[in-house]
Amino acid sequence: MIKLAGAYEVMMGSARRLGSERVEISSSLNRILTEDVLSDIDMPPFNKSLRDGYACRRGDLAKELTIIETIRAGYVPHKAVGPGQCAKIMTGAVLPEGADCVFMKEYVEKPTGNTVHFVGEGTEDNICLKGEDVKRGEIVLRAGSKIAAQHIGVLACYGCVEPLVSLRPRVGVIATGDELVGPCEKPAFGQIRNSNGYQLAAQLRSVGAIATNYSIAVDVIQVQNDIVVKAISENDVVILSGGVSVGDYDFVREVLRANKIKLLFEKIAVKPGRRVVFGVSDEFFCFGLPGNPVSTFVMFELLVKPFLYKMAGHKFEPVVNYRQLTETITRGKTERDSWLPVVFVEEGKVAEIEYHGSGHINALSEADGLICIPADVVEVKKGTKVAVRQIS
Ligand code: AMP
Ligand code: MG
Numbered sequence: 001m002i003k004l005a006g007a008y009e010v011m012m013g014s015a016r017r018l019g020s021e022r023v024e025i026s027s028s029l030n031r032i033l034t035e036d037v038l039s040d041i042d043m044p045p046f047n048k049s050l051r052d053g054y055a056c057r058r059g060d061l062a063k064e065l066t067i068i069e070t071i072r073a074g075y076v077p078h079k080a081v082g083p084g085q086c087a088k089i090m091t092g093a094v095l096p097e098g099a100d101c102v103f104m105k106e107y108v109e110k111p112t113g114n115t116v117h118f119v120g121e122g123t124e125d126n127i128c129l130k131g132e133d134v135k136r137g138e139i140v141l142r143a144g145s146k147i148a149a150q151h152i153g154v155l156a157c158y159g160c161v162e163p164l165v166s167l168r169p170r171v172g173v174i175a176t177g178d179e180l181v182g183p184c185e186k187p188a189f190g191q192i193r194n195s196n197g198y199q200l201a202a203q204l205r206s207v208g209a210i211a212t213n214y215s216i217a218v219d220v221i222q223v224q225n226d227i228v229v230k231a232i233s234e235n236d237v238v239i240l241s242g243g244v245s246v247g248d249y250d251f252v253r254e255v256l257r258a259n260k261i262k263l264l265f266e267k268i269a270v271k272p273g274r275r276v277v278f279g280v281s282d283e284f285f286c287f288g289l290p291g292n293p294v295s296t297f298v299m300f301e302l303l304v305k306p307f308l309y310k311m312a313g314h315k316f317e318p319v320v321n322y323r324q325l326t327e328t329i330t331r332g333k334t335e336r337d338s339w340l341p342v343v344f345v346e347e348g349k350v351a352e353i354e355y356h357g358s359g360h361i362n363a364l365s366e367a368d369g370l371i372c373i374p375a376d377v378v379e380v381k382k383g384t385k386v387a388v389r390q391i392s
Helices: 006-013 148-159 195-205 221-234 251-259 293-311 361-366
Strands: 020-024 053-056 064-071 085-089 101-104 115-117 139-141 164-166 171-174 210-213 237-241 262-265 277-281 284-289 322-326 338-344 349-352 369-373 385-390
Touching: 006 262, 006 277, 064 284, 085 164, 171 221, 171 349, 195 210, 195 237, 195 293, 221 237, 221 251, 221 262, 237 293, 251 262, 251 277, 251 284, 284 293, 284 338, 293 338, 293 361, 338 385
Parallel strands: 064 085, 171 210, 171 237, 237 284, 322 349
Antiparallel strands: 020 164, 053 085, 053 101, 064 115, 262 277, 277 284, 322 385, 338 349, 338 369, 369 385
16 A cells, blocks of 8 residues: 555656647636747837826926827827926826826816926826836746636737647546446435546546546446446546445456556555556556545545646646644544545634545535545644645
């Protein structure tokens, strides 16, 4: 049994990069950029007024100034501002030659005719110089960025209308188990609805993967094999849930091996989880996750998610909050790290959620995050600051 960190290393070390494609800027939200984006212009592209007001020479601020023209945003000034002169100027307009400051229109005496008089105590320059924010040719977005709304603004600003992004990983999901029925069905005695297939597909979509749910695979080797063969041929990665343990009807590992998939690990010292399989074959990858929905969810968060992002060229960093425990947590001695669902409560605090184990799917729906209690730690005292890994 390897530690989670060891499993993570093995798994990340074998990830391959997907290809790239160009997409329209408006379709690029949440995609992973695969090349640096350079600025094709200085920003701002000209010396720019930051205020509605009057552009003049700073040394003339105390004087009555003659207005020589009005400069609107988007227009080019026609005249240079000389001594004793100013130009009326709008926010975002080009600063005229000769001027070195703009005073706000709020600080003038009621303008009479074509003159104006500044009456403020003093003024900022209210100018943004050409190239002050970004110089032409500078990198404005780095390869590997996950494109967020604010990045789309940057892409538009610098004319990158078709960013080069990673292909989305195609991921097949196969839920195994004789006991499973679809969510539309009322489970007969002994049956259970397939929640994992839906949960996994949703987790996959939230990381930008193209998820395909295959039919439920009953615990029959040939049936599982047929579905696995199909899923392998249609995806970059396949995730199976259930059937990875050591029960008489757990066939997943056998089926994967029969398909020439080399299993790089089969057991991790983590709870919930333990039975987690990761396999590779050439360009293809496969995860076998435990059937219990909390285990499936947590293992996706801890392993599958960073792996899929790596395939797309993005380094996933979980959001971690440090908060104080409201109550002491105790547990039996174990050689496994435990991940427990927790909820944010009052400012700066976090509470354990009632959690009955890895089958208790409802515990997750209330959770804001997970905390890790390392192997051999049997008690974490009330008030301890713990790292809460946020889940999304
Ligand atoms: P297994 O890993 O196949 O031994 O399953 C462990 C537990 O998870 C059993 O109680 C299963 O009924 C349950 N389980 C397996 N697959 C699913 C699924 N797709 N949705 C919900 N629960 C499942
Ligand atoms: Mg099973």
